[in-house]
Amino acid sequence: MARTIACDAGSGCTADELTSASAAAGHVVQRCLTDGPVGRVGLEVEAHCYDLGDPSRRPGWDELTSAIAALPPLPGGSAVTVEPGGAVELSGPPLVDAAAAISAMAMDRAVLRASFAHAGFGLVLLGADPLRPAARVNPGGRYQAMERFFRASGTGTAGAAMMTSTASVQVNIEAGPASGWSERVRLAHALGPTMIAITANSPMLGGRFTGWRSTRQRVWSQLDAARCGPILGASGDDPASDWARYALRAPVMLVHRPDPTPVAGWVPFADWADGRVLLGNRRPTTADLDYHLTTLFPPVRPRGFLEVRYLDSVSDAIWPSVAFTLATLLDDPGAADLAAEATESVATTWDRAARVGLRDRRLHRAARRCVAAAAERAPAHLQESMEQLTRSVEQGRCPADDFADRVVTYGVGGAVTQLAQGEL
Template sequence: MTTTTTSGLRRSPPGDAELSAASSVAQHIGDECLRDGPVGQVGLEIEAHCFDMADPMRRPSWDELTDVIDTVPELPGGSLITVEPGGAVELSGPPFDGTVAAIEAMSADRAVLHDAFARRSLGLVLLGADPLRPAKRVNPGARYGAMERFFEASDTGTAGAAMMTSTASVQVNVDAGPRDGWADRVRLAHALGPTMIAISANSPLLAGEFSGWRSTRQRVWSQLDSARCGPILGASGDDPADDWARYALKAPVMLVHTPDAVPVTEWVPFADWADGTTLLDGRRPTEADVDYHLTTLFPPVRPRGFLEIRYLDSVPDDVWPAIVFTLVTLLDDPAAAEIAAEATEPVATAWDRAARIGLGDQRLRESAVQCVRAAAERAPEGLVSAMESLVAQVEAGRCPADDFSDRVVDRGVAAAVSQLAKGLS
């Protein structure tokens, strides 16, 4: 949900002149969406639900959260701390050279943040969806209030509220890579989606009830309009920049920055605003409007100069390093990428099946086993144990959602959440 840039490169300030046509918008988007260069940099973003250890049904207030954050010392890994609409706390790390450095930095920052919240009897729980509390916004930001009104007007108010206030993820940011490899790299990032969702699924409950899905987070996102949250690939996937421009022009305008965020409650594709078919705020869009519109699009793989991989559930601290290493290795190591491309081909579009059944689906399980084994063979010494555990879990057909479900069945959902908030096994 946050729009913090984790790439080392910064864009120049966008112009404020109105654009004359959709073709001008497409050109601007295509020119900015991917950066030509080598692979190797990795940035991580991790969201955690915040619970009161003594009363897990209570949602900590905005003032409580910001008061705790004010006590956090400078983080050793350089992460930024932000608060999601429902009070989930996110760490957004800078880019590092290599997965190991990114994992070590994020782990160090997670430890400092965890201790600061624990001193206030608050626990940061890594789950893909809030399993206990109903959706409720605590972040007073005008952008989030405007987003609520947009979702309500588009008849997706329930899913929109759940997405904003009840879901959490591990986001992996990687380089776009050399220009001549963009198409294959973006296709693979998408093809890996269902397999990695099945591996990382960790949200079997929402608002106190089992949903019937291993990744309820993915289910929630799929209930929003596909023009804003679906995959961006076109028919061939041969030109990612063109695909992204078409996607953005087709997507309805959510908010107009005037400079306050104002919701657009009618269905207005950005192309209609750009071509003057519909004027918003009495004008056509500027480059700044285009860039702001892109921050309101949430596909599972989003190009922002680099690639944001957005489809992983938030998973426990003993799991996410191995999942991150697996995903980055399958994208950045040429031999592993070949294995992944072949393994994921039969399930490359099985997004819903992955979220609902996960590794209970035989084809997804076969793909997952091949992928994690390929990554494990390339694990550095410090990640060997974590990768061995992930391989064993996948071979057994289990994901983190299964472990959490067992905990809930054994202890009840409130007790299970409370124990996780306290760091108890």
């Protein structure tokens, strides 16, 4: 457990100062996952924002915040935020199950699209911006500091693309009963390559085809694996300890002094906690550790619940079925058993899934079985979306193939404009 230290007068320490790496590890383990039933689901959907009159122009911060201020109340209760590059994110509250979360998010998406269209903006659901160069518009101090950190660490190009040119659909699920954590976290990782192949929707970045179906996943793979790689240890039998080990080995990105300041050089959090290195001329606090965890971006991130972060942003026609599929494969015992078997041979093929999508025979076979299992369990209001996803998977096509065809026919500017105007 993380412990606090009692401070003598004049000692200079603080009440929540961490005394060692082992104390930091205990703090992480204690808060990693929450024991409880499965069922509740939360969704986050990011969309690139385009000027309907000039899709090559990136709307500015004042324009975006004005459009958000003009929004009517959102019926599903989502929060609205702006990503560093101007992508607009809806973050829905956790609801009783996937179907409820999807219905609420769909209502909020409809209100958001209509209001932004009235302001002259279109919201495009793609995994990466296919048209505009990377550029930050959010002036937040955290993002300024992250930008400097990536440049100093030699990953400036990938870091800028990650922050300002990528978008995802994130599915948040409960950790479930403690007795099943290891199997649940292993399955969430094992599903990664198959779900990446199903949702790959970013064949272009900055005006060029990259040769990858999911350029978003490629961008993440170009960043530091200690910060962005999977968290599982050799066995995966103790995900809480795996996460603590991962977090303490990861280099510190930002320190508050009091504003976020990038850390020059490679300083694992464990070294700071053990006092081998002092950042800001001090030892870390539990608040520093909690903030450090927010600068780690593994494909599955424990936050009491599980954040599943590896999906490309996909169209309004299929994100509901994608979200339902992933939640079902993790929360329904029968579907989970089938998914574990179906994905066993492709559980670590992250790069191949991002590069070729469903053209890989083994990934295609796993995808067909997983989507079919979800389709059998889908409620009536998701049937249309599930049928469209099932058809695409059966044909071995991912969304990137459809977008690439559109670009070949209309050009990248024309394709983006069509999507921004709501044309399917």
